[in-house]
Amino acid sequence: MLFSNVSNRHLSQLSMLCFLGLWQGLAWLLHTPLLPTPLLVLQVVWQEILTGQLPHHLGITLRRLAISFAIAMSLGSIIGIALGRCEKLNAFFDSWLMTFLNLPLIVTIMLCFVWFGLNEAVAILAVVLNKIPNVIITFREAARVLNQDLLEMAACYQFGKRKTFQHVIWPQLHPFAMAATRSGLTLVWKIIMVVELLGCSEGMGFQLQSFFQLFDVASILAYTLAFVAVIQLVEIVLLKPLDSIGQRWRR
Amino acid sequence: MTDIHIDITQKTYAAKGTAKAHLAIENFKLSLESGQFVCLVGSSGCGKTTLLNSIAGLDTDFVGDIIVGQQHISPKIGYVFQNPRLLPWRTVRENIELALPKLTQEQAGFIDNLLYIMQLDKVQNVYPERLSLGMSRRVAIIRAFAINPDVLLMDEPFVSLDPPTARQVRSLLQQLWQQRPHTVLFVTHDLREAIALADKLIFLSPPPMQIISQIPVPLARHQREDETLIEDFRQQLLSNYPEITQLL
Numbered sequence: 110m111l112f113s114n115v116s117n118r119h120l121s122q123l124s125m126l127c128f129l130g131l132w133q134g135l136a137w138l139l140h141t142p143l144l145p146t147p148l149l150v151l152q153v154v155w156q157e158i159l160t161g162q163l164p165h166h167l168g169i170t171l172r173r174l175a176i177s178f179a180i181a182m183s184l185g186s187i188i189g190i191a192l193g194r195c196e197k198l199n200a201f202f203d204s205w206l207m208t209f210l211n212l213p214l215i216v217t218i219m220l221c222f223v224w225f226g227l228n229e230a231v232a233i234l235a236v237v238l239n240k241i242p243n244v245i246i247t248f249r250e251a252a253r254v255l256n257q258d259l260l261e262m263a264a265c266y267q268f269g270k271r272k273t274f275q276h277v278i279w280p281q282l283h284p285f286a287m288a289a290t291r292s293g294l295t296l297v298w299k300i301i302m303v304v305e306l307l308g309c310s311e312g313m314g315f316q317l318q319s320f321f322q323l324f325d326v327a328s329i330l331a332y333t334l335a336f337v338a339v340i341q342l343v344e345i346v347l348l349k350p351l352d353s354i355g356q357r358w359r360r
Numbered sequence: 361m362t363d364i365h366i367d368i369t370q371k372t373y374a375a376k377g378t379a380k381a382h383l384a385i386e387n388f389k390l391s392l393e394s395g396q397f398v399c400l401v402g403s404s405g406c407g408k409t410t411l412l413n414s415i416a417g418l419d420t421d422f423v424g425d426i427i428v429g430q431q432h433i434s435p436k437i438g439y440v441f442q443n444p445r446l447l448p449w450r451t452v453r454e455n456i457e458l459a460l461p462k463l464t465q466e467q468a469g470f471i472d473n474l475l476y477i478m479q480l481d482k483v484q485n486v487y488p489e490r491l492s493l494g495m496s497r498r499v500a501i502i503r504a505f506a507i508n509p510d511v512l513l514m515d516e517p518f519v520s521l522d523p524p525t526a527r528q529v530r531s532l533l534q535q536l537w538q539q540r541p542h543t544v545l546f547v548t549h550d551l552r553e554a555i556a557l558a559d560k561l562i563f564l565s566p567p568p569m570q571i572i573s574q575i576p577v578p579l580a581r582h583q584r585e586d587e588t589l590i591e592d593f594r595q596q597l598l599s600n601y602p603e604i605t606q607l608l
Contacts, residue, residue, distance in 0.1 A: 261418045262445040265437055266459040266507065276458055280449040358449040358487040 145327040153331035162316070167335055170301055170313040173229075177236035178297050182289065184237075185244025190282075192245065193252025210242040214303060222308045232304050239300045244289050251285035283355045290348065294340060362429040362510040362543050364392040364415065371410060371422035384410050385422070386568035395541035399554035402564030403607050408547045409442060411569070412513045415545065428511060438509030440517040444496040446488040452499050453484040459503045467506065474502045477532055493520050501529060505536055512537075512544045518553065530557065538581065551597070551608055555579070555590045561597075563604050573601060 115123075129147050136146040145153075157163035192199040192206075221235040255278060263273045305314025313332055320328040371385035384407045392398055400408050413419040414426055416439050429435040446455045456471055457463050475481040478498045488496055501517055518526040534557065537544060548554050554561055555577055563572040575597065583589050598605055 258441070258443070258445050259447060261413075262439075262441065264418060265416050265439045266503075267434070267436075267461070268458070272458065276447060276450060280447070358489065360489045 143324070143326050145330065149327055150330045150334060153327045154335055157328070157331060157335075163332065163335055166311060166313050166316045167332075167339070169311050170298075170305065170336075171339065173233060173236065173301055173305075173312065174294070174297055177233045177240065177301070178293060180233070181237045181240040181244055181297070182293060185241045185289075186248045186282075186286070188241075189245040189248025190252045193249040193255075199249070206242055206245060209238070210246065214239055214300060215307075218300075218304050218307055227308045232301075232309055235304050236297060236300045240293060240297050243296065244293065247285050247289040248282070251282050255281055280355070287348065287352060287355065291344075294343065298336065298340070362394045362435050363427075364390075364429075364511065364543060364545075365425070365427045366390045366411075366415065368411075368414065368422050368424035368426070370424070371407070371414070383568045386570065388424075388570060390562070390571065392543055392545070394543055397537060397544045397546070397557060397559045398562060399546045399548055399558035399560070400562050400564060401548060401551065401554055401604070401607060402569070403566055404549070406564050406566050407569035408564065409515055412439070412515055412545065412547065415511070416513055435510035436507050438504030438507050438512045440497075440500050440504045440512075440514040442515045442519075444488070444493075444500040446496055446499055446503075448488050451485050451487055452480060452491070455488065455499060456503045456506050459507050471502070471506050474505055478502055478529070494522065494525065497521060498525070498529065501533075505533075508540065508542075510542055512542055514544065514546045516547050516549070518548075533557070534581070534584070549608065551594055552587075552590055555593055555597075556584045563601075563607055565607075572603060572607075575601070 132147050136144050154163065192202060217238050218235045221231050221238065225231040225234070259277050260273070263277045268277065301312070302314040302317065305312040306318045309315050313336065317329055317332060320326075320332070366388060368385050368388040370383070370387075373379075373382040373384055375381040388411070400411070402408055410419065414422055415428060416437050417428075428437070446452075447458070450458065453471070453475075456475075457468075460467055472481070475484055478501070480495060480498055480502070483491065483495065488499070491499070497517065497520060501514075504512060504514070518529060521529060530553070546554070546557060558577050561575045561577060563575070564570070565572050577593070579589060579593065
């Protein structure tokens with residue numbers, strides 16, 4: 110097979126190089142300020158780091174991301190599990206959930222700012238409200254398909270609540286939690302951008318808006334690149350190891 | 361003492377999807393003395409597993425009463441399910457130890473010993489997905505033995521064990537039961553196995569499940585190793601109670 114004797118790691122490095130090559134080639138070919146070369150973007154990143162602008166705004170956005178992500182995940186997982194395990198509760202709240210899930214992002218954000226004012230807590234609330242229905246849906250499905258045989262075994266051997274959760278329920282939720290985390294981080298980031306663009310005077314979204322008004326594509330790409338790098342780092346340092354711990358029992 | 365009194369007036373499975381409602385058990389009365397070893401024999405699908413689940417307290421959706429032991433004290437119930445029901449994300453050893461409320465030095469030694477007798481000591485740190493079905497079954501049996509149960513429920517536990525292993529596990533079960541008598545309910549299709557183990561045989565009808573006959577086994581414990589005695593008793597049973605032949 111093609112690439113059969115190339116390791117996965119080298120393959121992903123090769124694909125990265127291909128992407129950069131393609132970008133560079135296009136930039137040369139079109140030769141316009143609207144598509145700067147990768148090198149130029151890297152230079153902008155470096156300058157922005159030196160001036161302290163990029164770390165400042167990235168830091169603010171990452172803090173908002175961490176707080177709203179943590180709230181959305183913990184609340185969402187609890188509500189999701191409750192809905193998945195209790196049919197009556199689910200029947201009652203299902204239509205609420207569907208409404209929230211289909212509410213346009215912009216509408217939630219605008220209403221939050223209009224009703225509660227422009228401040229940090231409201232910005233986070235807007236992000237959480239947008240993200241939480243997805244988390245609920247994921248955990249509800251996970252809780253629905255919990256293995257009944259194993260739950261009965263735990264009940265028969267008097268595991269108790271804590272032991273049952275830790276050893277029987279959580280390992281079954283783990284893959285769903287990982288999926289919710291991965292999709293969650295990227296989704297929350299996208300929501301935060303809109304929130305910051307609409308109602309904040311700091312953060313990546315605010316900065317991007319200024320660059321947009323100047324058609325400063327190089328800076329827009331530079332900020333995007335910085336964020337993508339952070340998420341990659343989280344993936345490599347945190348999520349991949351968690352994955353392999355959670356999967357070690359599989360054949 | 362862990363006597364068991366069962367009085368199920370009716371147990372019905374409600375209609376679901378295309379399946380019609382199903383009357384599983386009707387007017388079922390049975391009392392077992394503490395420390396008795398009882399084998400339940402009946403055709404498959406007759407409701408034996410439903411009965412064990414009700415005794416274990418996993419299925420409470422029936423009309424009637426089941427009293428296990430004294431009131432206010434919940435007895436320790438070891439249940440060997442029809443399939444092993446091991447936690448795939450915990451090792452063999454962890455699966456066994458999790459069944460204990462607290463692991464003492466003495467219990468750890470007991471588990472070591474059981475693992476050794478069942479020839480599982482070499483795989484105790486392996487995850488269950490790597491085990492054969494026969495090995496997984498033995499782990500599930502050890503889990504039930506390890507808690508020193510007051511009541512032991514066994515749902516065709518020796519199916520898919522090869523004959524020498526089954527014989528070994530059977531004698532281990534006898535040995536443990538004699539050391540520390542506890543009430544055992546053992547479901548099987550194999551009449552020879554039932555005679556070799558039980559104080560009392562209970563033959564059950566197809567659904568709605570009722571008791572056809574209760575027959576004590578008059579063999580002393582030391583006679584149970586003798587296959588000709590068991591075979592003689594089996595022949596005698598089949599000729600005295602022709603109605604049980606169709607259950608086997």
